[in-house]
Amino acid sequence: NAGVTQTPKFQVLKTGQSMTLQCAQDMNHEYMSWYRQDPGMGLRLIHYSVGAGITDQGEVPNGYNVSRSTTEDFPLRLLSAAPSQTSVYFCASSNGTSGSPSYNEQFFGPGTRLTVL
């Protein structure tokens, strides 16, 4: 199993550009999420999905869109990049065997380091 994969690993954008961060998992997990990691702030939830066709906002959703057309894929789209979106982005997945998916171990992708100029 590849686990959770993310592409690209690094990306530089200019202000106003749009792009999509890709995330895929092969563990048949229902729950997937996107976090951003900024220095000294831990991880903050951007968007999450509890299954194909179902998405919802997390703590910091502004400027980002997501979709979940399949169980495996959960892309994150930056609509119009801003310097404040410079961060490291992590995709994660988990199953819901203990009830809430957040009760279980989260499996993380390797991260995407995004710089917006």
Next chain:
Amino acid sequence: AQKVTQAQTEISVVEKEDVTLDCVYETRDTTYYLFWYKQPPSGELVFLIRRNSFDEQNEISGRYSWNFQKSTSSFNFTITASQVVDSAVYFCALSDPMDSNYQLIWGAGTKLIIKP
């Protein structure tokens, strides 16, 4: 509101010393889960342990041990006989069922530096 506090921003010790990373949490619920994750310099996030609120037994896994105390809302992590490979950022996180976003509440992390 739920909150996780890791007051130690950075800890530096010499190899073979024991070190304890503190985690204090806030929640109004009686059912919750606590986690520790490790982020080595390579950047990936690695799951270390999960503890539910009804299990206050301490956990030991090799050189790692965890002390969960509901009375003080703490879930501290101790590394015995530290090694250079333990150098990483360690995150404590809380899962609270009262949060409809199913999200984990993360501490800011503690950077642990083990000097040879």
